[in-house]
Amino acid sequence: MNISTIVMLLVIILLPRLIMLLISKVPFLATLGPVFFCYFLGLLLSWPMKAIGADMTLASDLSSVLVCVAMPLILFSADLPALKKLARPMTVSFSLGTISVIIVAVAAYFVFRNSVHDAANISGMLTGTYTGGTPNMIAIGHGLGTENNRILLLQASDMIGGGIYFFLLISVMAPLLRRILPEYTPVGCSFSHEDTDRYIEAFSGKKQSVKPLRMFITRVGLVMLSLACVAIAMGICLLLPSSYGNTGLAKLGEYTALIMLVVTTLGIALSFVKKVRTAPGSYSSGQYFILMFSVIMGLCFDTSAVSGGLLLLGMLLFIQFGTVILHIITARIFRIDYHTMMITSTAGVFGPAFIIPVAKALRNDEIILPGILCGILGYAIGNYLGIGIAKLLLLFA
Numbered sequence: 001m002n003i004s005t006i007v008m009l010l011v012i013i014l015l016p017r018l019i020m021l022l023i024s025k026v027p028f029l030a031t032l033g034p035v036f037f038c039y040f041l042g043l044l045l046s047w048p049m050k051a052i053g054a055d056m057t058l059a060s061d062l063s064s065v066l067v068c069v070a071m072p073l074i075l076f077s078a079d080l081p082a083l084k085k086l087a088r089p090m091t092v093s094f095s096l097g098t099i100s101v102i103i104v105a106v107a108a109y110f111v112f113r114n115s116v117h118d119a120a121n122i123s124g125m126l127t128g129t130y131t132g133g134t135p136n137m138i139a140i141g142h143g144l145g146t147e148n149n150r151i152l153l154l155q156a157s158d159m160i161g162g163g164i165y166f167f168l169l170i171s172v173m174a175p176l177l178r179r180i181l182p183e184y185t186p187v188g189c190s191f192s193h194e195d196t197d198r199y200i201e202a203f204s205g206k207k208q209s210v211k212p213l214r215m216f217i218t219r220v221g222l223v224m225l226s227l228a229c230v231a232i233a234m235g236i237c238l239l240l241p242s243s244y245g246n247t248g249l250a251k252l253g254e255y256t257a258l259i260m261l262v263v264t265t266l267g268i269a270l271s272f273v274k275k276v277r278t279a280p281g282s283y284s285s286g287q288y289f290i291l292m293f294s295v296i297m298g299l300c301f302d303t304s305a306v307s308g309g310l311l312l313l314g315m316l317l318f319i320q321f322g323t324v325i326l327h328i329i330t331a332r333i334f335r336i337d338y339h340t341m342m343i344t345s346t347a348g349v350f351g352p353a354f355i356i357p358v359a360k361a362l363r364n365d366e367i368i369l370p371g372i373l374c375g376i377l378g379y380a381i382g383n384y385l386g387i388g389i390a391k392l393l394l395l396f397a
Helices: 003-025 027-031 034-051 056-076 080-085 088-112 119-129 134-143 148-169 173-177 193-203 212-238 248-270 282-300 309-333 338-349 352-362 365-394
Strands: none
Touching: 003 027, 003 034, 003 056, 003 282, 034 148, 034 282, 056 134, 056 212, 056 248, 056 282, 056 365, 080 365, 088 119, 088 309, 088 338, 088 365, 119 134, 119 148, 119 309, 119 365, 134 148, 134 248, 134 282, 134 365, 148 282, 148 309, 148 338, 148 352, 173 338, 193 365, 212 248, 212 282, 248 365, 309 338, 338 352, 338 365, 352 365
């Protein structure tokens, strides 16, 4: 391994940490988010890295591993049994949002399949994204064999669409929906203060109240556990027959979707182990792997792939806002209040991390933990739905 490749690996490992420190010092930058800066700075550094001869093939291979390791880490903190404590309107509303994105994503495929390359995969990725979040988009994209450039363009488009929708959520959407949907009725908190504080601490981005050495040891243990999930998934796929006569690691390329689904399943299974679920730092560790992946995406991006970006953005906006509109319509039919509709929509479109600011904008702390739990559920089911929808739509290609 030459010096230039070592420098590239150090950039991939350390740049996310520097970006997170910068954002913590300059809160205004948090509006763009660390993922954006990882992509952007990775893109700026791609030219000098290529000029000094860094091994971009190694970086591309590493990106697949990072996604596989990130997914279980994000799911370890999922307290799925706690979902039974959710009030019925919250459960119904999240279900309506999930059904809405499936319907609109399928419709978008038939609208855009002749104009957007890889439309089936795009519909599948956005189904996962608007059920769970960005980690699902990346995981589904890799599982379906989508080119990294397409994933990056889709993520850039999502930043545009997501930025517009988030602004609407915290500004004019509540007073508008108040005219259409019922008022929120307090139901009382059915969750312990311990659980509430733990989830808010984990998903608010604040420094967790754990001693640094203990946090480091815990995170190392969680990463090793996640690596074991990846190893098991790969081991299962190596035992399966190859359709092309491949052997060894070459065979894994045929089973990327299955690897991602097995890894997701193992992450969910381990979340039922209390020591794993309550271990501090699993979600933030998973997000850090996603940030490293984002740096690699920027480093490896091919600017010639920008062509067709506007059509991709159009397809994304069709799915995102079509989902929101259909969710509002179904919420009115089922008489879901506007607080619950907005918080479950946030859980689906953005994931758990955005629940707190939207709940604060609504001045309703009671819906924070239920919203976070819906977001975690979205992470858990997003990969299954996204890959399933994409495989189904490919039958009509």
